Amino acid sequence: MARFLKDNGLTLAFFGLFLICIGGQAISGYALQAEDPAGQSRSSGLIAYLADPSFLKGVFSNWQAALLQLLVLIVFSVFLRQRGASHSRKPDDEAGAQHPGPGAPDQVGRPHSWTYANGLSLAFLALFLLAFAAFFLANAASYNADRSRRGEAALNLAQSLVSADLWFQTFQTWQAEFFAMGMFLLLSIYLRQDGSAESKRLTARDDETGAVNE
Numbered sequence: 001m002a003r004f005l006k007d008n009g010l011t012l013a014f015f016g017l018f019l020i021c022i023g024g025q026a027i028s029g030y031a032l033q034a035e036d037p038a039g040q041s042r043s044s045g046l047i048a049y050l051a052d053p054s055f056l057k058g059v060f061s062n063w064q065a066a067l068l069q070l071l072v073l074i075v076f077s078v079f080l081r082q083r084g085a086s087h088s089r090k091p092d093d094e095a096g097a098q099h100p101g102p103g104a105p106d107q108v109g110r111p112h113s114w115t116y117a118n119g120l121s122l123a124f125l126a127l128f129l130l131a132f133a134a135f136f137l138a139n140a141a142s143y144n145a146d147r148s149r150r151g152e153a154a155l156n157l158a159q160s161l162v163s164a165d166l167w168f169q170t171f172q173t174w175q176a177e178f179f180a181m182g183m184f185l186l187l188s189i190y191l192r193q194d195g196s197a198e199s200k201r202l203t204a205r206d207d208e209t210g211a212v213n214e
Contacts, residue, residue: 022059029055053141057169060135065173067131069181071124083209084189086200090209139166 005012030049043049073087082088115122140160147154160166190206193199200208 025058026050026055029058053138053145056138057135057142060131060138061169061173064128064131064135065170065177067124067128068174069177071121071128072178073181074121074124081209082185082189084207085185085209086188086198087185088209135170136161136166139169 026046026049030043030046033043033049043052049055077088080088081091081093083091140155140157143160143163143165144154155163188199191199192202192204194202
């Protein structure tokens, strides 16, 4: 067990933080419903609240944005470079120069399929599409519930897909994710964090690119 925890500590820590935060979101969101003066949207209990569209909308809104950010980083880093950034390939590297493409054998002579060679981006694309679909459906249900309480007609799925409410929330999360990643790439050129695998070495030059991957 100790060996397992040591080998997987970073992943376990992040999933632990995820469980703490989503638990906090559920508890605080359920408590917030009690502040509804009309009591019209209150779930019967905390467990029931976990299936409430307003809760699911908040969860999947953030999931789809975070997954999109990583998907874009993975794909863009194939073609684009940032001199000095810790997570960019060197500006003079050609795409695929250090990473043989589909059909190239691995260290034990097995050929790589196209799916294997692009598995990371395909996995994040699938996760993003699933999260966005879940966010869209939850947002549509929550928005229509609000419209119903105001005595307004519900929107169908096609109308919900082009609604200002959906895209306001979507772009709100996307811009935050892209800003955070842009700042990380920029600051990683000039700043260091001793001992972190996400930082260049303390002795690395500012224009040294991709040092964390060497």
